[in-house]
Amino acid sequence: xxxxxxxxxxxxxxxxxxxxxxxxxxxxxxxxxxxxxxxxxxxxxxxxxxxxxxxxxxxxxxxxxxxxxxxxxxxxxxxxxxxxxxxxxxxxxxxxxxxxxxxxxxxxxxxxxxxxxxxxxxxxxxxxxxxxxxxxxxxxxxxx
Numbered sequence: 001x002x003x004x005x006x007x008x009x010x011x012x013x014x015x016x017x018x019x020x021x022x023x024x025x026x027x028x029x030x031x032x033x034x035x036x037x038x039x040x041x042x043x044x045x046x047x048x049x050x051x052x053x054x055x056x057x058x059x060x061x062x063x064x065x066x067x068x069x070x071x072x073x074x075x076x077x078x079x080x081x082x083x084x085x086x087x088x089x090x091x092x093x094x095x096x097x098x099x100x101x102x103x104x105x106x107x108x109x110x111x112x113x114x115x116x117x118x119x120x121x122x123x124x125x126x127x128x129x130x131x132x133x134x135x136x137x138x139x140x141x142x143x144x
Contacts, residue, residue: 024061074118099124
């Protein structure tokens, strides 16, 4: 019985010291609407949760995933949040932007030409699949 208690005490001490050093959080933010309010709310969420966790001494990784009509968030000269994304990307090294390749291909087919994305956006094969992968890797899911 002493060995079990000793092991439990050791685990408790290790867990406590891990929390003292800060925790890493992971957050996936989902945007699927071509709505400036939704896009700005998503970016507000990113800024607010980053500030909160950094003030706690924790780190946070954030990935904004856009697909469907939400992909307009990443279209140069059409995105209502293009400048904000650029500014946030420069000041927040914990932040990535993922654009759905399926949506982009459908938009290009409809337009009949190649469509460029803002420099900050990285194309992933599927926005939905990317959100699933992130959740399977312990990312919390946020949909503003």
